[in-house]
Structures are given as structure tokens and as C-alpha cells.
Amino acid sequence: MDARRYHALPSPFPMKRGGALHGARVAYETWGALNAARDNALLILTGLSPSAHAASSPDDPSPGWWEGMIGPGKAIDTNRWFVVCVNSLGSDKGSTCPASVDPATGRPYRLRFPELSLEDVADAAHAVVRDGLGVERLACLVGCSMGGMSALAYMLRHPGSVRAHVSVDTAPQAQPFAIAIRSLQREAIRLDPGWAGGDYDLHAAEGGTYPDAGMSIARKLGVITYRSAMEWNGRFARIRLDPEQREEQPFGFEFQVESYLQGHAQRFVRTFDPNSYLYLSRASDWFDVAEYGGGSVLEGLKRIRVERALVIGVSTDILFPLEQQEQIAEGLRAAGAEVEFVALDSPQGHDAFLVDIPNYSRAIGGFLNRLHAGSGPR
Incomplete structure (x- = not known):
């Protein structure tokens, strides 16, 4: 329906x-x-x-x-x-x-x-x-x-x-702060090799030519600024992930807030077209x-x-x-x-x-x- x-x-x-x-x-x-x-x-x-x-x-x-x-x-x-x-x-x-x-x-x-x-x-x-x-x-x-x-x-x-x-x-x-954040979001997408100058595969499977990493970082930056420091402190403080939840790689996720941001990014990355994101983000700065x-x-x-x-x-x-x-x-x-x-x-x-x-x-x-x-x- x-x-x-x-x-x-x-x-x-x-x-x-x-x-x-x-x-x-x-x-x-x-x-x-x-x-x-x-x-x-x-x-x-x-x-x-x-x-x-x-x-x-x-x-x-x-x-x-x-x-x-x-x-x-x-x-x-x-x-x-x-x-x-x-x-x-x-x-x-x-x-x-x-x-x-x-x-x-x-x-x-x-x-x-x-x-x-x-x-x-x-x-x-x-x-x-x-x-x-x-x-x-x-x-x-x-x-x-x-x-x-x-x-x-x-x-x-x-x-x-x-x-x-x-x-x-x-x-x-x-204001300059909002412009700066959106500029970083756009830069994260543009600098991802998978963006391919805007010519990524619109229907790429995981691992295909698509700016997954750039979109993930852009989303994380957005989520961080959509909420307040007060709420981040109240929800997560400095709580660490259980050992079995941590990534087995150097500098991997250690805190719950990192895992939360990663989950948000994973749910968003393939649900919004990266070029559309760039165009609408810039339109917001221009207005x-x-x-x-x-x-x-x-x-x-x-x-x-x-x-x-x-x-x-x-x-x-x-x-x-x-x-x-x-x-x-x-x-x-x-x-x-x-x-x-x-x-x-x-x-x-x-x-x-x-x-x-x-x-x-x-x-x-x-x-x-x-x-x-x-x-x-x-």
C-alpha cells in the first residue's frame, strides 16, 4: 500500500x-x-x-x-x-x-x-x-x-x-556553525573514493562503488549536532561497551556512544541518495x-x-x-x-x-x- x-x-x-x-x-x-x-x-x-x-x-x-x-x-x-x-x-x-x-x-x-x-x-x-x-x-x-x-x-x-x-x-x-558542520558533511561524502565525482553506482551492492564511509560520517556529524551535550551526557556518560561488543581492531569502538552513532549511520547510509544530500545541504547554506x-x-x-x-x-x-x-x-x-x-x-x-x-x-x-x-x- x-x-x-x-x-x-x-x-x-x-x-x-x-x-x-x-x-x-x-x-x-x-x-x-x-x-x-x-x-x-x-x-x-x-x-x-x-x-x-x-x-x-x-x-x-x-x-x-x-x-x-x-x-x-x-x-x-x-x-x-x-x-x-x-x-x-x-x-x-x-x-x-x-x-x-x-x-x-x-x-x-x-x-x-x-x-x-x-x-x-x-x-x-x-x-x-x-x-x-x-x-x-x-x-x-x-x-x-x-x-x-x-x-x-x-x-x-x-x-x-x-x-x-x-x-x-x-x-x-x-549561521557559520551550521554552515561549517554541513560543509564537513559534504566534504566527507566528496572525499570518499566511492563517490566517484558523483558518478557512483546508484544501485551498488555492499562493497560496490558507493560513498558508504562518507555518508556514514556525514550522518554521524548530523546526529551529534541534532542533540545536545546535556542529552549525550545523560544517555551515555562514559559507559564502555562490553568486551564482546568491541571491535577487534586498533582504535575500534570502545564507548557506547560510538556504537550508537554507528547504528544510526548504518540505518541511514543506503536510504538517501548522496548527491541529493549534497544538493539539499548546500541549498540550506545558501538560503x-x-x-x-x-x-x-x-x-x-x-x-x-x-x-x-x-x-x-x-x-x-x-x-x-x-x-x-x-x-x-x-x-x-x-x-x-x-x-x-x-x-x-x-x-x-x-x-x-x-x-x-x-x-x-x-x-x-x-x-x-x-x-x-x-x-x-x-
């Missing part, structure tokens, strides 16, 4: 930094029902690696990446909202990406894929909503992590298309609201017009620090929106929105309950 649906983008689909895609498509999933007035649509834009499968459904009962947040009676109540989650353009989870076949050559794009920006991700999502679903104005736009940056791009490039906004653990521009405000982030944010907004940040987030959430709240408020700002103390760091479901449910569910939207199909 598969709940995934596809929307064909206009052909050609122009890209912000030049070039265009032909015959491109975007994957998405939906929950709930669009009411007769078409005013209860809620769009979710994701982080770098998730698919559009944010929650289970009759067509796909497997748990989604935000399962605890979406569904009947949950914070994002599908009895009330028509929920849409779009897989980012450039992601290999169903949307056109570097691993897709270029119709001009009959071969995968690989590094011939046009330079990707989060504005392109936003434009593709807007095409799904407007042209694919017939929704002119979203009741609410929710953006998480990288998806929050894409959401800001969506509202900047499509004025008047969003009534309310929920900004979750994101930023108006990448900058200040481009829309004459070099000022605040002036850029003031160009966004929504009625209400909820901005959530976490004090332990080192990738998207709390002051960046405060910056978003200040900018949207200066633009005339009624803004609620929530600062959480979750120890889980950037990943808190995926883990601390009770606190995020309380904030997001409360905000959505205060919005005046259709109660369901009619």
Missing part, C-alpha cells in the same frame, strides 16, 4: 539560480479532507531527509516521521485540517532529484542537476498546493528545520498565499532572508504577510539557536502578524520537535485550536 501521490510541475520549471527542469514531479501525501470552501488546508514542509510520509493513513499504515503530532484528535487534527506534506524537490523520496533520469539524456542527472535553492523547493510545493490541490490560500503553513527555511521562502515568493504560520526550530539564514530585505534579515522578514504565527525554538539547539527563532518572531511581528513565541527547554536539542511530542503538541495544538478555520468537510 502506498499513500504517495505525485504532482507534475510545469515544464520547463525554472530554477532560481539558473537552468530549468523538464518533466519534473513532486511527491506528497495528504490526510483528512478539504472542505467545500477550501480554507482548511495545512501544509507541512520537512527537514532535509524526511519523506512526505509524516503520519500513517489507511493507504500506508506504517508510522510517519511526525506520527505523534498528526491524526484524529492530535495536535494537527485531521478531523479539522486537510493536511498536506510535500517531499522537497531535490529529495530522492519520490520527487525529481539528482538520481532521477534527465529526459534530455536518458541518464541520471547526477551533478548535471541544476543548482538547487530552497526557493525552488518552495515554488514546487506551492505548485502542488495551488495547481495540484486547487488551494489558493493555506490556512496554515508549518515548516520544520530546513522546512522552516523553505516555508519562509514560500511566503516571501508567494505573498498572500498563507493565513497563519508555524515556524519550528529553524532560521532565517544559516538567506536578508536577500529580500536589502541585506537585512529583519527587513526581509517584514516582507512576509501573515495574520498569525507561532514560532518555536529550543534552548539546547546548537544548529538553529534560540536567538534565531526570536529573530523570526520579531520580524513577523514587525510585519503586522500576531505572533506567539515559545521557548522550550527540551534536552534533545534540534531533534526535540521529533522527540518531545508532548511539549510541541501543547504549543502547536493550542495555536491551531485558536485559528478560525473550517471544522472539516462540508
Whole structure:
């Protein structure tokens, strides 16, 4: 069973930094029902690696990446909202990406894929909503992590298309620390001989030409920064592996935290296309609201017009620090929106929105309950 649906983008689909895609498509999933007035649509834009499968459904009962947040009676109540989650353009989870076949050559794009920006991700999502679903104005736009940056791009490039906004653990521009981490992740992939200049075997078996080591290191770096030092200390301290669990090689894993990171990496390596990872990672570094405000982030944010907004940040987030959430709240408020700002103390760091479901449910569910939207199909 598969709940995934596809929307064909206009052909050609122009890209912000030049070039265009032909015959491109975007994957998405939906929950709930669009009411007769078409005013209860809620769009979710994701982080770098998730698919559009944010929650289970009759067509796909497997748990989604935000399962605890979406569904009947949950914070994002599908009895009330028509929920849409779009897989980012450039992601290999169903949307056109570097691993897709270029119709001009009959071969995968690989590094011939046009330079990707989060504005392109936003434009593709807007095409799904407007042209694919017939929704002119979203009741609410929710953006998480990288998806929050894409959401800001969506509202900047499509004025008047969003009534309310929920900004979750994101930023108006990448700070040097986040850029540095993503640069190291990309370098780990590029320096792996298996990457082969982007021409690795897309379907390589274990041991084939594929950047397994590079993707593993990139994932480990990501996981380290997604959580906080507080949580690493609390979960693992300096606990060592049992002797039989240790690697029989020089400098092998000795601590439990090393084994934990290795397990995360092994589960991720062959589930995400390396070139797609590179393109989306760089797009995150490139995004900058200040481009829309004459070099000022605040002036850029003031160009966004929504009625209400909820901005959530976490004090332990080192990738998207709390002051960046405060910056978003200040900018949207200066633009005339009624803004609620929530600062959480979750120890889980950037990943808190995926883990601390009770606190995020309380904030997001409360905000959505205060919005005046259709109660369901009619």
C-alpha cells in the first residue's frame, strides 16, 4: 500500500539560480479532507531527509516521521485540517532529484542537476498546493528545520498565499556553525573514493562503488549536532561497551556512544541518495532572508504577510539557536502578524520537535485550536 501521490510541475520549471527542469514531479501525501470552501488546508514542509510520509493513513499504515503530532484528535487534527506534506524537490523520496533520469539524456542527472535553492523547493510545493490541490490560500503553513527555511521562502515568493504560520526550530539564514558542520558533511561524502565525482553506482551492492564511509560520517556529524551535550551526557556518560561488543581492531569502538552513532549511520547510509544530500545541504547554506530585505534579515522578514504565527525554538539547539527563532518572531511581528513565541527547554536539542511530542503538541495544538478555520468537510 502506498499513500504517495505525485504532482507534475510545469515544464520547463525554472530554477532560481539558473537552468530549468523538464518533466519534473513532486511527491506528497495528504490526510483528512478539504472542505467545500477550501480554507482548511495545512501544509507541512520537512527537514532535509524526511519523506512526505509524516503520519500513517489507511493507504500506508506504517508510522510517519511526525506520527505523534498528526491524526484524529492530535495536535494537527485531521478531523479539522486537510493536511498536506510535500517531499522537497531535490529529495530522492519520490520527487525529481539528482538520481532521477534527465529526459534530455536518458541518464541520471547526477551533478548535471541544476543548482538547487530552497526557493525552488518552495515554488514546487506551492505548485502542488495551488495547481495540484486547487488551494489558493493555506490556512496554515508549518515548516520544520530546513522546512522552516523553505516555508519562509514560500511566503516571501508567494505573498498572500498563507493565513497563519508555524515556524519550528529553524532560521532565517544559516549561521557559520551550521554552515561549517554541513560543509564537513559534504566534504566527507566528496572525499570518499566511492563517490566517484558523483558518478557512483546508484544501485551498488555492499562493497560496490558507493560513498558508504562518507555518508556514514556525514550522518554521524548530523546526529551529534541534532542533540545536545546535556542529552549525550545523560544517555551515555562514559559507559564502555562490553568486551564482546568491541571491535577487534586498533582504535575500534570502545564507548557506547560510538556504537550508537554507528547504528544510526548504518540505518541511514543506503536510504538517501548522496548527491541529493549534497544538493539539499548546500541549498540550506545558501538560503538567506536578508536577500529580500536589502541585506537585512529583519527587513526581509517584514516582507512576509501573515495574520498569525507561532514560532518555536529550543534552548539546547546548537544548529538553529534560540536567538534565531526570536529573530523570526520579531520580524513577523514587525510585519503586522500576531505572533506567539515559545521557548522550550527540551534536552534533545534540534531533534526535540521529533522527540518531545508532548511539549510541541501543547504549543502547536493550542495555536491551531485558536485559528478560525473550517471544522472539516462540508
